[in-house]
Amino acid sequence: MDWGALHTILGGVNKHSTSIGKIWLTVLFIFRIMILVVAAERVWGDEQDDFICNTLQPGCKNVCYDHFFPISHIRLWALQLIFVSTPALLVAMHVAYRRHEKKRQFRKGDQKCEYKDIEEIRRQRFHIEGSLWWTYTSSIFFRLVFEAVFMYAFYFMYDGFRMPRLMKCNAWPCPNTVDCFVSRPTEKTVFTIFMIAVSSICILLNVAELCYLLTKFFLRRSKKAGSTKHHPNHENKEETKQNEMNELISDSCQNTVIGFSS
Amino acid sequence: SWVFLCDLLSGVNAYSTGIGRIWVAVVFVFRLLVYVVAVENIWKYANDEFECDIRHPGCENVCFDHFFPISHISLLALQLIMVSTPSLLVVFHAAYREKKHHNQKLYKHLGELDGGLLCTYLISLILKTGFEIVFLVLFYNLYNGFQVPRIMKCDVRPCPKAVDCYISKPTEKIIFLSFLVASSCLCIVLYLSELSYLVFKYFIKCYLKRYIKKCQ
Numbered sequence: 001m002d003w004g005a006l007h008t009i010l011g012g013v014n015k016h017s018t019s020i021g022k023i024w025l026t027v028l029f030i031f032r033i034m035i036l037v038v039a040a041e042r043v044w045g046d047e048q049d050d051f052i053c054n055t056l057q058p059g060c061k062n063v064c065y066d067h068f069f070p071i072s073h074i075r076l077w078a079l080q081l082i083f084v085s086t087p088a089l090l091v092a093m094h095v096a097y098r099r100h101e102k103k104r105q106f107r108k109g110d111q112k113c114e115y116k117d118i119e120e121i122r123r124q125r126f127h128i129e130g131s132l133w134w135t136y137t138s139s140i141f142f143r144l145v146f147e148a149v150f151m152y153a154f155y156f157m158y159d160g161f162r163m164p165r166l167m168k169c170n171a172w173p174c175p176n177t178v179d180c181f182v183s184r185p186t187e188k189t190v191f192t193i194f195m196i197a198v199s200s201i202c203i204l205l206n207v208a209e210l211c212y213l214l215t216k217f218f219l220r221r222s223k224k225a226g227s228t229k230h231h232p233n234h235e236n237k238e239e240t241k242q243n244e245m246n247e248l249i250s251d252s253c254q255n256t257v258i259g260f261s262s
Numbered sequence: 263s264w265v266f267l268c269d270l271l272s273g274v275n276a277y278s279t280g281i282g283r284i285w286v287a288v289v290f291v292f293r294l295l296v297y298v299v300a301v302e303n304i305w306k307y308a309n310d311e312f313e314c315d316i317r318h319p320g321c322e323n324v325c326f327d328h329f330f331p332i333s334h335i336s337l338l339a340l341q342l343i344m345v346s347t348p349s350l351l352v353v354f355h356a357a358y359r360e361k362k363h364h365n366q367k368l369y370k371h372l373g374e375l376d377g378g379l380l381c382t383y384l385i386s387l388i389l390k391t392g393f394e395i396v397f398l399v400l401f402y403n404l405y406n407g408f409q410v411p412r413i414m415k416c417d418v419r420p421c422p423k424a425v426d427c428y429i430s431k432p433t434e435k436i437i438f439l440s441f442l443v444a445s446s447c448l449c450i451v452l453y454l455s456e457l458s459y460l461v462f463k464y465f466i467k468c469y470l471k472r473y474i475k476k477c478q
Contacts, residue, residue: 066412
């Protein structure tokens with residue numbers, strides 16, 4: 001159990017994403033999760049062991065380390081990646097719910113059902129429209145919020161993105177202001193800047209995807225308004241579907257009432 | 263390795279209601295994944311990095327054992343395992359019934375539980391809720407309310423006097439403990455919602471059946 005399980009879950013969502021969404025997912029897995037896994041052990045592995053303070057006072061090192069690193073970089077990134085990936089689960093759940101409804105219709109023997117077998121439903125790719133559009137757009141919005149919050153939290157906690165070589169600490173029980181030295185500060189700074197840069201790219205991709213979805217939505221609406229204006233007697237595809245659904249509901253209601261009364 | 267638990271949870275998914283599936287997702291992402299990716303590493307060297315302000319041999323060991331009779335991470339792992347295990351009841355019961363019906367797939371409709379399987383599912387929910395609450399209470403009592411102090415005073419023999427002992431990374435430990443406790447509480451809310459939903463659905467069904475019989 002590791003990031004592979006997350007990959008499996010999110011891989012399913014990939015099928016129903018836009019092209020920008022697919023690029024985002026690739027960037028997430030290759031440039032963030034893989035780098036985190038590689039950097040975590042190699043660069044931050046000896047984090048506390050090689051954090052050295054210029055004192056022999058027992059406990060001073062522990063307290064100073066805790067003071068300067070309330071939460072380690074790699075764990076903050078791990079949490080960020082988990083939170084940023086979670087909104088995609090909403091989309092996965094919505095898609096699964098839609099599939100479940102279609103399978104139910106198929107089993108009922110719905111003549112208007114356009115599938116030949118149940119496997120086709122499983123393989124079907126849903127277009128991002130209707131309620132799925134709202135779920136997808138909300139998931140992108142939450143992703144943006146989480147990315148921004150974590151980046152700000154990182155900046156706030158570590159006073160910027162640079163890892164200093166030397167830190168001065170005078171927390172109790174250190175007897176005076178002692179010098180503490182971080183292990184591999186330059187390498188850590190390089191990885192930090194890399195992760196922040198990729199995080200910014202992901203934010204840009206999310207913003208682009210959001211703009212794309214909104215543009216598509218407004219264009220579709222104006223097209224619909226335009227076509228209804230010119231051809232008021234034409235029912236469009238969605239209205240036809242809604243009418244069919246209304247028929248189905250009224251049929252099933254009638255059957256239920258008949259069932260109860262008999 | 264947590265692969266077995268992953269497989270178990272994936273298997274449970276097939277027989278769960280909608281809320282049950284949300285629970286599986288919460289456990290996977292917010293508890294199991296966070297545990298494996300972050301929590302295990304924080305507590306990896308907890309014993310080595312625990313330091314007391316004394317050179318007397320054995321004092322550190324005894325103090326660590328006094329403050330952490332069972333380490334946070336072991337308790338969290340136990341909690342995860344115990345909370346996922348009642349789902350095995352549902353999986354075994356479903357497998358037994360499928361075998362009884364000559365290996366026909368019993369529940370093609372996901373989440374449609376009835377009769378004996380519904381009973382088993384409800385029992386598993388009650389057990390899960392029980393385990394979660396027991397572990398949270400145990401945690402609260404053992405560690406004085408989810409606290410991880412920076413400095414602790416220890417005067418257990420063979421320490422010659424009250425010595426100061428320092429835990430490593432207390433702030434990080436508090437952050438992740440709070441996160442996991444919050445996920446645990448969320449899971450309890452999900453269990454109770456699912457329990458109420460299933461019980462309510464069952465009573466409505468019974469009441470409607472009785473009402474139809476009365477009308478006839």
